[in-house]
Amino acid sequence: MLIAGGLALALYGVQLDEVVREKFEGQRWALPARVYARPLELYVGRPITREALIGELERLKYRRSAEVERAGSFDVDDDRILVRTRAFRFWDGAEPEQRIAIRIADGLVTDMRSGDNGRDLALVRLDPALIASIYPTHNEDRVLLSRQQLPPMLIKTLLAVEDRRFYQHHGIDPKGILRAAYENLLAGRTVQGASTLTQQLVKNFYLTQERTLERKAKEAYMAVLLDRRYSKEEILTAYANEVYLGQDGSRGIHGFGLASRFYFDRDLDELGVPQVALLVAVLKGPGEYNPRRHPEKATERRNLVIDLMAYHQVISAEEAEAAKAAPLGIEEGGARPSGDYPAFIQLVRRQLQRDYRDADLRSEGLRIFTTLDPLMQTQTEAAIGERMPKLDAQRGLPAGTLETAAVVTSVSQGEVLALVGGRKTDYAGFNRALDAVRSVGSAIKPVIYLTALARPERFSLLTPIADRPISLRVGTQLWTPQNYNRRVHGNVPLYRALAKSYNLATINLGLQVGIDEVASMLKRLGAVRPIQVVPSMLLGSVSLPPIELAQVYQSIAAGGFRAPLRAIREVLNADGQPLNRYPLAVEPVVSSDAAYLTQWAMRKVVEEGTATWLKQRLPEGMQVAGKTGTTNEMRDSWFAGFSSDRVAVVWVGRDDNKPMGLTGSSGALRVWGDIMAEIDSQPLSDEIPNSIELADACGQRDIPFSRGHAGATTCGGGGDSDSEPRGDDAAPKRPQDRQDTQPQPAPPPPRERQEPRNTSPFMSDFYGN
Structure with missing residues (x-):
């Protein structure tokens, strides 16, 4: 036994x-996936204020300590900020723990040294903020x-x-x-x-x-x-x-x-x-x-x-x-990311679903490094939080009636730096930046003018465009669109038609280049949703979410090169080994000359057109370009624009799609200006590409032309005689007078047409092809 x-x-x-x-x-x-924001990179010459750096350290849970002996501590000493960084393993190597002394003056890092031996430091990356776990x-x-x-x-x-x-x-x-x-x-x-x-x-x-x-x-x-x-x-x-x-x-x-x-x-x-x-x-x-x-x-x-x-x-x-x-020292909200960025996390998860099973995200301990800039996100949210109540009050609406969405990207990298899905920025519900599909109004007009300027043998910035009444047979009905102010301006230079947002001139130009060509250009720039190829699309009957309009403007701002917007940089496994990279992918979609000339015309929107308010809101010398957009009965207010390194798109409207009484210039433009006034951004350069030349034409100096331009530069009369800009965003007499985005009656069903398959690794996964 x-x-x-x-x-x-x-x-x-x-x-x-x-x-x-x-x-x-x-x-x-089974380990959760950890999602990180971008790491803050510090170097001499980097634009950042002392307050912004201290705010970043506090978001990273660094503690103030006079000794600065422990990792994750800092102190402010006269004109220096002393920091003991945390060691962190990035996708391209480990960043060691170190003690650094940083001096900031006039909004720039002026000196950065090792706090231990005084050695100059070229670059320091702080550990990134953990913004979510799956x-x-x-x-x-x-x-x-x-x-x-x-x-x-x-x-x-x-x-x-x-x-x-x-x-x-x-x-x-x-x-x-x-x-x-x-x-x-x-x-x-x-x-x-x-x-x-x-x-x-x-x-x-x-x-x-x-x-x-x-x-x-x-x-x-x-x-x-x-x-x-x-x-x-x-x-x-x-x-x-x-x-x-x-x-x-x-x-x-x-x-x-x-x-x-x-x-x-x-x-x-x-x-x-x-x-x-x-x-x-x-x-x-x-x-x-x-x-x-x-x-x-x-x-x-x-x-x-x-x-x-x-x-x-x-x-x-x-x-x-x-x-x-000592007290117990318990902190509330510890361990779990605070959920401050739910809209951006939705964007990240949609991109991840293309490459990873949900089970992998929930068990493999992946480390996901994103493009989110917490400082820029905070500034964007603050601008929205301050401006939106004013817009409610301006229209006499109950507080919280108006909604908004915003997307901020980098021009050169195609990275989504900030994203707001609604006024309640910590609410993880309906994400208007990704899913609010609204008519874009006149924000589509730069695409039409770019389509024309891509044909330098026919069009230049001074080509006369007829701003005259037009009637089109749409099915059994007659479509007779009008300018916003119900005036006509005769022949106007192409650039002025865009700057003033003249509807009739835009329609005539769009018919000259072809509606099909405009739709094709919109697709090439990055739109992936189905497009109804009807005349009304020339005035913005196209419906897009803000993220998709940001992709379109990204391609224009980048000189005609489309860089699919991305929210993820790298994915590592639990051992810190790289699994997947999301590098910059660039594809030329339109000539750089045409893109530059369109940018120049969009600068005129700010200098003399429907967005002149920006001149008083932005810092002196901050040159930007953009376009307002307003839809029928003022149901949607848009502004999309860019500096030399940032693209931003803002939408304002009501979730119930009722008229709100705000145009692009009186609504979304104000939010856009507040955002751009706060975030780190560089003005558009005055440098002219070698393929572009300046010429006097029709009594106007320094108008850029493509060197390949072979068409006549005949200037028509009938320029805008109004003392104030009166494009699509001038204050209307009556909301029902708006007829700039959709024909009345409704257009016929769209023609079937074969669109080129969109290969964007980002957009195609949202909407298909």
């Missing part, structure tokens, strides 16, 4: 050993740490309190078992446990929490097997990452790395004696000693741990007294 029992026990041990190995050596945990379906979360990342003080405290003979026993501690049995016998109840760290790991990692002798025996057997097969350091590291330390709603808090962020909103290596003691104290009962619910019991238990730390010489007696006098 003994032999048979021993054989059965040995066979059972073989089975358990296989279970131990399979899970311990395989994927041990959690496993069972809502476990943890921050994995290696053995080297576990602070020595934590390990010493953990062993002193939970398992002083950890390095001597072999998974179970017979002496500890006898000692606990004796103490429990004397007390007449269970007052002391004898489970080793190895047994606790087995219970949490392999078994259930049931209290039975069978489960306890199985736990001890597996602990011996685990100790025999793996090193003490491996077991200790696994325990530190697995142990349960609290609950955040439906999400379990596992491991010291995550618990440090959950309770203190700080990385584990930034904790002091009181915080380390509290984490070890919570181990005894995360519910009973929850410092948020039971601060008195948690403080009592923490102070007992501090006494044990002093007794086992982990800390000095003086440190112990100071630590016991």
Whole structure:
């Protein structure tokens, strides 16, 4: 019987050993994907204010400290900002922890040196902000740490309190078992446990929490097997990452790395004696000693741990007294990203779904580096938050009636830097920047003029365009569009027709170049939604979401090169190895000459057309280009424009699609100007491409022409005689007078036409082809 029992026990041990190995050596945990913002890069000459840098450090949870000794701390000393950065592994290498001294004057970094040896530093990247996590379906979360990342003080405290003979026993501690049995016998109840760290790991990692002798025996057997097969350091590291330390709603808090962020909103290596003691104290009962619910019991238990730390010489007696006098220091909202950027995260997730299964995002511990600029996002949100109540009041509407959306991108990289999906920027509901498909009004007009200027043999900026009445047969009805102010202006130079947003001139130009050609140009610039090829599209009956209009203007701003907008830079696996890169992809879609001439005409929109308000709102010398857009009965207000390095698109309207009484220039333009006045942006350059020349024409000086231009430069009369701009955004007499975006009656069904397949790795995944 003994032999048979021993054989059965040995066979059972073989089975358990296989279970131990399979899970311990395989994927041990389902890890959430971590989503990061762009890292702030600092270098001499970078535009940034002291306030903006301090705000960035505070968003990254850096703490003010006069000593600046710990990673994640900073101090302001006269004209210097001293920072102890955190070490961080990026997709292209590791950024070390270092102490830097930064001087900022007149909004620029003027000096940057090592705070340790005074050496000049060329470039420093701060660790990026964690802006979201995509959690496993069972809502476990943890921050994995290696053995080297576990602070020595934590390990010493953990062993002193939970398992002083950890390095001597072999998974179970017979002496500890006898000692606990004796103490429990004397007390007449269970007052002391004898489970080793190895047994606790087995219970949490392999078994259930049931209290039975069978489960306890199985736990001890597996602990011996685990100790025999793996090193003490491996077991200790696994325990530190697995142990349960609290609950955040439906999400379990596992491991010291995550618990440090959950309770203190700080990385584990930034904790002091009181915080380390509290984490070890919570181990005894995360519910009973929850410092948020039971601060008195948690403080009592923490102070007992501090006494044990002093007794086992982990800390000095003086440190112990100071630590016991310290508050618990619990931070609200720790560990979980605050959800400040839900609209942008929706954009990221849509792009990720092209390359990754949802299960991978929830379990593989991917590290996703995005293009979000938190500083620019904050400035954009602030501008919207300040302007929108004024627009409500301006129209006498109840507060919160008007809605908005905004997209800000970089011209050269095609990166989405900021994105706002509505007035409630922290609301994760309907995302107007991605999904509000609204008529764009006159914001489509630059596409028409670009289509014309792409034919230099026929059109130049001074080509006369007839701003005269026109009637078109649409089905059985007659379409007779009008200018916004119901006036006609005769022959006007092409650039002025765009600057003043003349409807009749635009229609006549569009018919000359061909509606099909305009639709094709819109597709080439980046629009991916189906387009109704009807005359009314020339006045903006095309419906697009703001993100798609931003793609169109991006291509114009980039000189005729389309760079599909992207929200992700890199994706790494849990080990920090690159999985996928989202590099800049550029495709020429229209001649650079035509793009430049269109940009020049769009500057005139700001200088003398429908967007002259910007001249008083933007800093002096800030040259920008853009176009207003207003739809029938003032249901939609748009402004889309760019500087030399930023593209921004703003929409304002009502979710119920009712008229709101705001034009492009009195609504969206104001929000756009507030945003551009705050964000880091460079003016458009006055440098002229070699392929463009300036010429006098018709009494007007310095009008740019393509050197390949072969057409006549005949200037018509009938220029705009109004003293104020009266394009599509002049104040109307009556809302019902608007007839610039859609024909009345409705146009016939669109003709079927073959559109080129859009290969954008970003847009095509939203809308198909």
